[in-house]
Structures are given as structure tokens and as C-alpha cells.
Amino acid sequence: MQNHEIEATWHYHNGTKHPNGMLLNRFHVYHPSHRPTPYKIYKNVSQIDLPLNKTPIGISTLDAISAENIDNHIIPDLDILGRILYFSSGITKKIKFQGLGEMEFRAASCTGALYHIEIYLICSDIPGLGAGVYHFDPKHMKLDVIRLGDFRKFVSQSTADEPFTNQAPAILVFTDVFSRNSIKYQSREYRHAFWDSGTILANTIAITSAHKIPSKIITGFADSKICELLGLDINKEAPIVIVPIGQTMQDMSICPTMQEINIEAISSDYEIEYPEINAMHEASCLLTETEVKSWRHQITLERKQSNKLIPLGKNITTCESLENTIIRRGSTRKFSLESITFDQLSTILNKTTSKINSDFTSMESLSDIYIIVNAVDGLESGSYYFVKEKNALEQLRKGNFRHASGxxxxxxxxxxxxxxxxxxxxxxxxxxxxxxxxxxxVAQLDAAITGGKMYLASYALGLGATGLTFYDDLVTNFFSPHAENKETMFLIAIGKKEKPT
Ligand SMILES: Cc1cc2nc3c(=O)[nH]c(=O)nc-3n(C[C@H](O)[C@H](O)[C@H](O)COP(=O)(O)O)c2cc1C
Structure with a gap:
């Protein structure tokens, strides 16, 4: 299947819609006691300890998530890489559940806490770490050594020599282990691959900006090349996104010869495959560097104009450090029915929709933002459309839509x-x-990155938040005619957390 044969996407997207998508079995059940091990375990590789320094470096969360275009030549050392990996995907809390034992929760939210996204590092010699290809082991804060030597050029070639990637001293690759998440969500898992990479990426970008290190999100690459480099079985674990970190002035050296690697790893202890996931992944693969090169054109979308606009309120400043917000974050399990303020909502919209440095758009976000306001002091309840260019809201309908929201x-x-x-x-x-x-x-990932930033902004403002799944077509109907022909990519709920009694 070729990338331009887009009926593959519609088949997958429509087939995985709630409630009646034909690729989902309505009677499927999942019990948390069947949760697969949420870590990739290598059997025969050496490991390197990662330093773990959680001390805040003094940048507030709201500043870190809204930073744009850092132009700097700082090269991350092992200490900083340890922090980038930890605050992206490290273990931030452990909770005991009756009958299930202790569960480890991570820095970013993840559908079903199934943690199916793995992170790899490909770097040149950097202070404290030799050039190599490594896998991040969050459980033990270690790097598994997959290859030694400078293989960055191989990654860069897979992106058709994308200029930013070409000059990065360190490159992260996120992959998705399908079956770890499909055990619960069946074929809808492939959407989650991007949702859960996006929430991690929001943290990754924020922590790299806090260190004044530039980064870029690269979605165009020849998939099979990355699988070869990392030794992945593409039917089970697939590369999702590449994140080059830092910029040097030097050209990358030629790669060592690529040899087959003799590593043994268990990615998931649940092995049932959902062919629709593999089919959708395959249909969206880019096969060669030539294809990547012609594919890479940033998109700019026209947005509807409106004249009845409500300007956003004031930006609130809070000084909580990014590190503390990430450690405190957790999806809200129960909201109180209390209101948040219009300034809090305004700050969240304002701070999370700054431009992302990516290979797919120079806009702030590909998605349009639609809101149901249930309880916001200073803003009438109803449905709204966020007009980013004007920093304003357009009211679509007024009324109490709590039931619709639920x-x-x-x-x-x-x-x-x-x-x-x-x-x-x-x-x-x-x-x-x-x-x-x-x-x-691209569309799923882009929405999830902004969603991930909204998690962080909400917590920085002392509020709670949670990602949610949704009834696809009902959302389109609810916001139509404005949202006619639009599909939902991501949903987040924000409010005040109910205080424990
Ligand atoms: C995209 C997304 C969708 C989610 N959907 C739901 C949902 O429908 N219902 C729910 O209770 N939690 C949902 N969650 C919250 C996850 O269950 C939660 O992130 C996970 O248990 C990890 O816990 P933590 O976020 O507290 O670290 C979602 C999270 C994400 C990122």
C-alpha cells in the first residue's frame, strides 16, 4: 500500500470510531490484572547508569511550554540527557492498588497507564557518554547499549538529510509497542501511539527548552531504516517520531558499517496482533529517502474568520518550576463541579498554542480548538471556537451543555x-x-502535543486535567455546522480536582 492511497486511513479511522466502529469488538473486555509488563527488557546487552538530578533549574512551567525558536549551540551532556529522558518518560510516582500490587506511573499521561512508548537515543560523543545507539530503561534509569559508534548520519539520511537533524548531537526516537496497548484498546491503539507520544513530547520539548536547547519534531523518515538501526520487528514495534536535540556547527561523520545486531529483547509479554494496526502503519510508511524528500512540505491551513469575538483574559504568571509540575502531574480522577476563572482558561489557551518546531507545519497547531464551557467564572456557559490568530473566543452556542460534555x-x-x-x-x-x-x-501527534502542554499548564495553575476518549461523530455533530467535515483528534478535560474527604 502506498502513502497516497488514503482510503487506508479512512478505513482505519472510521473503523475505530466509538461507539460502533467495525474494527472494534464491542464485547472485548480487559482486566487490569492482565496488564503487560510496561518495559522493554533486553537480555544480553550492557547498561550505562544515567544520572538522576531532579533539581529545578529555575524555569517556570508556563515559560518552558511556551518558549519558541531557541537558537543556541548548547550541547547536552549526560546529566542533561538524563533529565530530558527522566522528565519525558521516567517513573514519577508509585501507587499501591488492592489486588494489583504497586504500579509505577510516568512523567507523562498514557492511555490506560499501559506505557507502550519506548525511547531510544542516538548520539555522537557527548560529555559523559560515548557515541552510540541506546535504549532508555526508565525502570532502572539506565541506557541499554544497542550499538557503539556514531550512527547519527544513518538517522539523518532516513530523514532525507533534514537540516536540523543533520546538525544534532543527540537524537531521540520514540517507538510504539502495539500489543502493550491493544490488549485493552484493540485496533484503536494506533491512535493512542500518537496521543501517548504527544503527551511525552510536550514534556520533552519543555524540558529541552528549559535548558535552552533547541529541538525539532520530525515525522518524515524512511521507517524501515530506523527499524534496521534499532533492531525492531516492525510488526510489533514501530518508530513514531524523531526528535533531534541541540545543534552543533560540525557535519556528521560517516557511519560505521551497519551490522546485524545480536540482541534479545522482550517488548511485550502479550503477543496477540491486530492486523488493522499493522495495515494502517504500513500504509503510512515512507519507503525511501527520495519519497521522504518529496513528502516534506510544511502545511499552512486557512481558518474560518469571525467578527463576534470575545478577547481572552489576562495571562496569569505562576512560578512553579517545570520539574515540580511534571512530578506532581497525574490525571485527575474526580473533578469538583466548581468553576475555574476566565483568566485561567485564557492562560492555558495562550501558553499552550505557541508554535512547535516541526517538519510538518510552521503554524501553532494543525487542529482547531473547540471548547465546551461548563463552569468558568467570567465566561458564559456554552460552546466556543478558539481563534488563535486573534487570541479570542467565538461563542457558537450558549447554554448548559454538561450532559453533552459527559x-x-x-x-x-x-x-x-x-x-x-x-x-x-x-x-x-x-x-x-x-x-x-x-x-x-501527523494530525494525531500534533493535537496530542498541545494536549500534553495543556496538562502541564493546568497543573502549573493549580488545576487538574485528564485526557479522554470520545464518541467521534457525536463530537462533529455537536459542534456543527462550524465543525462540519472535521474529525476529532484529541480531548482533554480541565477543572478543579475534588478534594479528598
Ligand atoms: C489521550 C488520553 C486519553 C485518556 N482517556 C481516558 C479516559 O477516557 N478515561 C479515563 O478515566 N482516563 C483517561 N486517560 C487518563 C489515563 O488513564 C492516565 O493518563 C493513566 O492512567 C496514567 O496516569 P497519570 O496520567 O495519572 O500518570 C487518558 C489519558 C490520555 C493521555
Missing amino acids: NLGLDQDLPYDASVTIFFMLNLDKILEHFGNRGYR
């Missing part, structure tokens, strides 16, 4: 009780027309 969020209490529910939507046809099937990956 219903659209899969009839859960969380979206009913939250003060606002925020939906990321876009015209998928336009994205696919431009990017082919690969656009599906």
Missing part, C-alpha cells in the same frame, strides 16, 4: 464534572490530501 467523552463522569472540555478537530481530508496516509500520524 456524553461526548464516552459517557464518563470526568467530562461531565470538569469545568471545560477541549476538543482538537481538523479536516482530515485536507491533511491527507497534503501528506497522504502519513498525515494521519
Whole structure:
């Protein structure tokens, strides 16, 4: 299947819609006692200790998530890389559950706490660490050694020599272990690959900016090359996104010869495959560097104009450090019905929608942001559209939509009780027309990164937040005619956490 044969995406997307997508079995059940081990375990590799320094470096969360275009030549050392990895995907808390034992939770939220995203590091010689290809082991804060030598050029070639990647001393690759998440979510898992990479990426970008190190999100690469480098079985674990970190003035050296690696690893102890995931992944693969080169064109979308606008309120400043926010973050399990303030909502919208440095857009976000306001002091309850260019809201309908909010969020209490529910939507046809099937990956990831930033902004403001899943077509209907022809990519609910009694 070729990238431009976009019926593959529509088949997958429509087939994995809640409630009746034909690729989902409505009677499927998952019990948490069957949760697969959420770590990739290598059997025969050496390991390197990663330093773990959680001390805040003095940048507030709101500044870190809204930083744009850092132009700097700082090279991360092992200490900084340890922090980038820890604050992206390290273990931040442990909670005991009756009957299930202790569960380890990570720096970024993840659907079902199934932690199916793995992170690899490919670097040159950097202070404290020799050039190599490594896998991040968050459980023991170690790097598994996969290859020694400078293989960055190999990654860069897979991106058709993308200029930023070409000059990065360190490159992260995120991969998705399908079956760790599909055990619960079946074929819808492939959406989660990007949602859960996006929430991690929000942390990654924020912590690198806090260190004044530039980074870029690269979605265009020849997939099979990365699999070869990392020794992945593409039917089980697939590369999702590449994140070059830092910039040097030097050209990359030629790679050592690529040899087959003799490593043994268990990615998941649950092995049932969902062929629709593999089919969607394959259909969105870029096969050669030539294809990557012609694929890479940033998109700019036209947005609807409106004249009845409500300007956003004031930006609140808070001084909580990024590190403390990440450590404190956790998805809210129960919202109180209390209101948040208009300035809090305004700050969240303002600070999280700055431009992301990526290979797919120079805009702030591909998605349009639609909001149900249940309880915001200073803003009438109703449905809204966020007009980023004007930093303003357009009211679509006024009224109490708590029931709709709860219903659209899969009839859960969380979206009913939250003060606002925020939906990321876009015209998928336009994205696919431009990017082919690969656009599906881009669209999901882009929305999730902003969603991940919203998690961080909410916690920095003393609020709670949670990602949610949704009834796809009901969301489109609810926000139509404004959202006609748009598909939902991500949903987050924000409000005040209910205090324990
Ligand atoms: C994209 C996304 C969707 C989620 N959907 C739901 C949901 O529908 N219902 C729910 O209770 N929690 C949902 N969660 C929250 C996860 O269950 C939570 O992130 C996970 O248990 C890890 O816990 P933590 O976020 O507290 O670290 C979602 C999280 C994400 C990132």
C-alpha cells in the first residue's frame, strides 16, 4: 500500500470510531490484572547508569511550554540527557492498588497507564557518554547499549538529510509497542501511539527548552531504516517520531558499517496482533529517502474568520518550576463541579498554542480548538471556537451543555464534572490530501502535543486535567455546522480536582 492511497486511513479511522466502529469488538473486555509488563527488557546487552538530578533549574512551567525558536549551540551532556529522558518518560510516582500490587506511573499521561512508548537515543560523543545507539530503561534509569559508534548520519539520511537533524548531537526516537496497548484498546491503539507520544513530547520539548536547547519534531523518515538501526520487528514495534536535540556547527561523520545486531529483547509479554494496526502503519510508511524528500512540505491551513469575538483574559504568571509540575502531574480522577476563572482558561489557551518546531507545519497547531464551557467564572456557559490568530473566543452556542460534555467523552463522569472540555478537530481530508496516509500520524501527534502542554499548564495553575476518549461523530455533530467535515483528534478535560474527604 502506498502513502497516497488514503482510503487506508479512512478505513482505519472510521473503523475505530466509538461507539460502533467495525474494527472494534464491542464485547472485548480487559482486566487490569492482565496488564503487560510496561518495559522493554533486553537480555544480553550492557547498561550505562544515567544520572538522576531532579533539581529545578529555575524555569517556570508556563515559560518552558511556551518558549519558541531557541537558537543556541548548547550541547547536552549526560546529566542533561538524563533529565530530558527522566522528565519525558521516567517513573514519577508509585501507587499501591488492592489486588494489583504497586504500579509505577510516568512523567507523562498514557492511555490506560499501559506505557507502550519506548525511547531510544542516538548520539555522537557527548560529555559523559560515548557515541552510540541506546535504549532508555526508565525502570532502572539506565541506557541499554544497542550499538557503539556514531550512527547519527544513518538517522539523518532516513530523514532525507533534514537540516536540523543533520546538525544534532543527540537524537531521540520514540517507538510504539502495539500489543502493550491493544490488549485493552484493540485496533484503536494506533491512535493512542500518537496521543501517548504527544503527551511525552510536550514534556520533552519543555524540558529541552528549559535548558535552552533547541529541538525539532520530525515525522518524515524512511521507517524501515530506523527499524534496521534499532533492531525492531516492525510488526510489533514501530518508530513514531524523531526528535533531534541541540545543534552543533560540525557535519556528521560517516557511519560505521551497519551490522546485524545480536540482541534479545522482550517488548511485550502479550503477543496477540491486530492486523488493522499493522495495515494502517504500513500504509503510512515512507519507503525511501527520495519519497521522504518529496513528502516534506510544511502545511499552512486557512481558518474560518469571525467578527463576534470575545478577547481572552489576562495571562496569569505562576512560578512553579517545570520539574515540580511534571512530578506532581497525574490525571485527575474526580473533578469538583466548581468553576475555574476566565483568566485561567485564557492562560492555558495562550501558553499552550505557541508554535512547535516541526517538519510538518510552521503554524501553532494543525487542529482547531473547540471548547465546551461548563463552569468558568467570567465566561458564559456554552460552546466556543478558539481563534488563535486573534487570541479570542467565538461563542457558537450558549447554554448548559454538561450532559453533552459527559456524553461526548464516552459517557464518563470526568467530562461531565470538569469545568471545560477541549476538543482538537481538523479536516482530515485536507491533511491527507497534503501528506497522504502519513498525515494521519501527523494530525494525531500534533493535537496530542498541545494536549500534553495543556496538562502541564493546568497543573502549573493549580488545576487538574485528564485526557479522554470520545464518541467521534457525536463530537462533529455537536459542534456543527462550524465543525462540519472535521474529525476529532484529541480531548482533554480541565477543572478543579475534588478534594479528598
Ligand atoms: C489521550 C488520553 C486519553 C485518556 N482517556 C481516558 C479516559 O477516557 N478515561 C479515563 O478515566 N482516563 C483517561 N486517560 C487518563 C489515563 O488513564 C492516565 O493518563 C493513566 O492512567 C496514567 O496516569 P497519570 O496520567 O495519572 O500518570 C487518558 C489519558 C490520555 C493521555
